[in-house]
Amino acid sequence: MTETRILVLIPARMAATRLPGKPLLGIGGLPMIIHVLRRAEEARIGRVAVATDTPEIAAAVKAHGGEAVMTRPEHPSGSDRIYEALRTLDPDGKTEVVVNIQGDLPTIPPADIRAALALLDDPQVDIGTLAAEIRRDEEHTNPSVVKLIGSPVGGQRLRGLYFTRATAPYGDGPRYHHIGLYAYRRQALERFVKLPPSVLEQREKLEQLRALEAGMRIDAAIVNSVPLGVDTPDDLETARRILANS
Structure with missing residues (x-):
């Protein structure tokens, strides 16, 4: 491309x-x-x-x-x-x-931006995004930390199945912190913004669920760390x- x-x-x-x-x-x-x-x-x-x-x-x-x-x-x-x-x-x-x-x-690594874009090399993917494994215990239960639940499709890649503020998935194994950077195919973005807000989107307050509920495919590249989002003076x-x- x-x-x-x-x-x-x-x-x-x-x-x-x-x-x-x-x-x-x-x-x-x-x-x-x-x-x-x-x-x-x-x-x-x-x-x-x-x-x-x-x-x-x-x-x-x-x-x-x-x-x-x-x-x-x-x-x-x-x-x-x-x-x-x-x-x-x-x-x-x-x-x-x-x-x-x-x-x-302001600290987003340029390589991570490229990683999200590279997911669209797969023609089946509508939207590419990012995720990082949760390393801090408190983040597993923090509703402000959005979790991406996905199936592995390659070494450092997940196919997104759900996004949630809850502690999920259940059981042993990694959980992934979703990073809100997106690479959209143009047709996917056009379709997305024309859809009404979905039931799960409104319940979780997570816009990306609208795409999943509409049957769109979101894949995530697994990166090493979560970039700092600046929301407070600290x-x-x-x-x-x-x-x-x-």
Whole structure:
């Protein structure tokens, strides 16, 4: 798959309640959204743009040499935001794959971005994502840690069967922390955003269950660690320490 057929989109907005204005908060002299932008560019898989409803975010991205696309403010999810951005940036439908990277993952390894994309080399896969084995005891029971339940299909790969906030699967063996980065085939993204919210999606508060309930296939690449998601002031300080030492 050629780079010209791949669009990497980073949804970013200012409305975080626990850490207001977080895309523009400084980490090592740069706004956080620029760190995410740089990780996406370093993956070298295709065109990269930030999708936002905030002029200040767009201005910061452009000031640092990046591309930004404005989207409507009322989108219910990042998936809806990137679909609008896709249609704006590629009205002729040439893009075949859209990679969605959350705007609060400043430490995401570029190799992990490439790993999610590589899952789409299998024509049976609609959506590629990431998972890492849970290593900390408290995360097995923490509902904020989303677990991916899947069947192994190769050495470092799972076919997703379910996503849950519960402690699952039961019994001995590894459990996997789902990492919310997605590589969508264009047709899969278009189908997904046109589907109504599903029963299990609304119960678990997990958007990806809508795709599974509709019969779409999600595979996950198993990676070594979970990238830091910046949601609180403590997370921000941790990100600053990590990137200061990188």
